[in-house]
Amino acid sequence: MSNRVCEMLGIKYPVLQGGMAWIADASLAAAVSEAGGLGLITGTAPIEWIRDEIRKAKKLTNKPFGVNIMLMSEHADEVAKLVCEEGVSVVTTGAGSPGKYMEMWKENGIKVIPVVASVALARRMEKMGADAVVAEGTESGGHVGQLTTMALIPQVVDAVNIPVIAAGGIADGRGVAASFMLGALGVQVGTRFLVAKECTVHQNYKDKVLGAKDIDTDVTGRSTGHPVRVIKNKLSRQFQKLEKDNGTVEELEALGRGSLPRAARDGDVINGSVMAGQVSGLINKEESCYDIIQDLMNGAKVALDTVGGVYE
Numbered sequence: 001m002s003n004r005v006c007e008m009l010g011i012k013y014p015v016l017q018g019g020m021a022w023i024a025d026a027s028l029a030a031a032v033s034e035a036g037g038l039g040l041i042t043g044t045a046p047i048e049w050i051r052d053e054i055r056k057a058k059k060l061t062n063k064p065f066g067v068n069i070m071l072m073s074e075h076a077d078e079v080a081k082l083v084c085e086e087g088v089s090v091v092t093t094g095a096g097s098p099g100k101y102m103e104m105w106k107e108n109g110i111k112v113i114p115v116v117a118s119v120a121l122a123r124r125m126e127k128m129g130a131d132a133v134v135a136e137g138t139e140s141g142g143h144v145g146q147l148t149t150m151a152l153i154p155q156v157v158d159a160v161n162i163p164v165i166a167a168g169g170i171a172d173g174r175g176v177a178a179s180f181m182l183g184a185l186g187v188q189v190g191t192r193f194l195v196a197k198e199c200t201v202h203q204n205y206k207d208k209v210l211g212a213k214d215i216d217t218d219v220t221g222r223s224t225g226h227p228v229r230v231i232k233n234k235l236s237r238q239f240q241k242l243e244k245d246n247g248t249v250e251e252l253e254a255l256g257r258g259s260l261p262r263a264a265r266d267g268d269v270i271n272g273s274v275m276a277g278q279v280s281g282l283i284n285k286e287e288s289c290y291d292i293i294q295d296l297m298n299g300a301k302v303a304l305d306t307v308g309g310v311y312e
């Protein structure tokens, strides 16, 4: 199932692992890359940690992997330089414009793939020189936009000439096949990789995803302009109550501060933020990254063969 995205990124299957803050480390990224996808290390962390994880990943795999850079991060400038120094082959970006780094990254042969949630942003990124875009629907875990994957992907595909990678709500072969049907040439998966054996997120977090059903996620933070999809718990209810009671942005930010590491590293899934997507209800076992990617690709082939489609 090799295609343009595989050729561009030097990977076997067009499957990217979402670069999840506080979670996506060398263990997960290298396992995904070894299994034929593209692993991503989070760049939302202190610079030394990111450098160490990049070096660890290089020891674990000689296949390509990338770094996800949230451009609003205070460390963005440093991380932008680090990926050049360390010879990282792919960068995905979110929360801001990668414009000021584009020339430096291109000179270093880095493929740049911004994450977008609208047609306008996808067009802007293409003009800026992006190699592809990840178009992410609101079903996804973590920070979300407004549009669903089903509505967003074909509109972005029609608007740009660079490859579009679909994200949000894709957790099995049917989702991969549907993404191809909508015109995407690859997928980015976050929530299913949360429960991968090689993912070092706290076991309580994995159990929360494995135990979730279809209606167990909700979006908090719409009033702050930073909406986030999480599995409902005490913290999300407190957050929503404060939003309803017209809490100030400062009060809301104080409640949310440090809440992802509290859940992801400390395992406090009651008072921490358990970011995960609407597909949590579809995910019911912990598996290796290899098995996950095989299941995604074999399932896609079965789904596409069933409807007589093509997958290149």
Ligand SMILES: Cc1cc2nc3c(=O)[nH]c(=O)nc-3n(C[C@H](O)[C@H](O)[C@H](O)COP(=O)(O)O)c2cc1C
Pocket (backbone or CB within 6 Å): 017, 018, 019, 020, 021, 023, 042, 044, 068, 070, 093, 094, 115, 136, 139, 140, 141, 142, 143, 167, 168, 169, 170, 188, 189, 190, 191, 192, 194, 274, 275, 276, 277, 278, 279
């Ligand atoms: C716990 C968690 C943390 C995330 N953190 C980031 C992040 O730091 N940067 C980013 O670009 N996307 C982030 N995402 C989004 C993923 O990269 C990916 O696009 C998304 O999870 C895909 O949708 P899915 O969850 O339905 O598979 C995060 C997602 C989750 C579940």
